[in-house]
Amino acid sequence: MTRQQIQEFEQLQQHLRQAVVTTDAWAGEIKTVAGVDVAYEKGSDTLIAAVAVLDAHTLALREVVSFRGEATFPYIPGLFSFRELPAVLQALEKLPQAPDLVVCDGQGLAHPRRFGLACHLGVATGIPTIGCAKTRLLGEYQPLAPSRGSYAELVDNGEVVGRALRTQTDKNPVFVSVGHNISLETATEWVLRLTPLYRLPETTRAADHAVNTLLRATSASKDEDDSAKASL
DNA sequence: GCGACAG
DNA sequence: ATCTTGTCGC
Numbered sequence: 001m002t003r004q005q006i007q008e009f010e011q012l013q014q015h016l017r018q019a020v021v022t023t024d025a026w027a028g029e030i031k032t033v034a035g036v037d038v039a040y041e042k043g044s045d046t047l048i049a050a051v052a053v054l055d056a057h058t059l060a061l062r063e064v065v066s067f068r069g070e071a072t073f074p075y076i077p078g079l080f081s082f083r084e085l086p087a088v089l090q091a092l093e094k095l096p097q098a099p100d101l102v103v104c105d106g107q108g109l110a111h112p113r114r115f116g117l118a119c120h121l122g123v124a125t126g127i128p129t130i131g132c133a134k135t136r137l138l139g140e141y142q143p144l145a146p147s148r149g150s151y152a153e154l155v156d157n158g159e160v161v162g163r164a165l166r167t168q169t170d171k172n173p174v175f176v177s178v179g180h181n182i183s184l185e186t187a188t189e190w191v192l193r194l195t196p197l198y199r200l201p202e203t204t205r206a207a208d209h210a211v212n213t214l215l216r217a218t219s220a221s222k223d224e225d226d227s228a229k230a231s232l
Numbered sequence: 233g234c235g236a237c238a239g
Numbered sequence: 240a241t242c243t244t245g246t247c248g249c
Contacts, residue, residue: 075238077237078238
């Protein structure tokens, strides 16, 4: 990927970011919350994207859909969404009913151009999205209390781009930021609601589990193919 | 120039 | 993300 091409994608992000909405832009009640995750097969660029839909009230798993394909874009930190979004969209299309809210495994506005994966997915689908990353990409934050629920603003260039949120007492915080059609305050509430037992949201855990199960299943059948070919 | 850099 | 064993703890 040339520097020229990278700049073109960065400009595309600058353009698309203008469509991001940072208020609670939905009507009615959130009944389903989905988590999305992507995993890669070790050597190749073959990937599997999974969407796990949970009941927003009970957090019970309702449905899982997935898509297996090839990554067509390299991994570049600031252009992460261009790598994973296509596969995620293909998986989402398999759902008979779109979820009311999606929690992404990555950043939303807490991004160099304020357009992380969660924003990209939200703008592409219109679905409210939250970015909930395990690690920080940018920004600074003050020390936060050790108790679950405490948080500190994530500031980048004098701008609040998200929050470092403690979802479990004495465990490292997660980094929450607005994706699309939701406020930072509401996004924080949802992430807390989704983390009654673990550091990561149940949505992310369900999607991660699904993706790894599928990865094992496909690599196992691939081994069968290989041994079958070897025995010929 | 050097290091850092969501997954 | 992925490569990887044992180990400490509930």
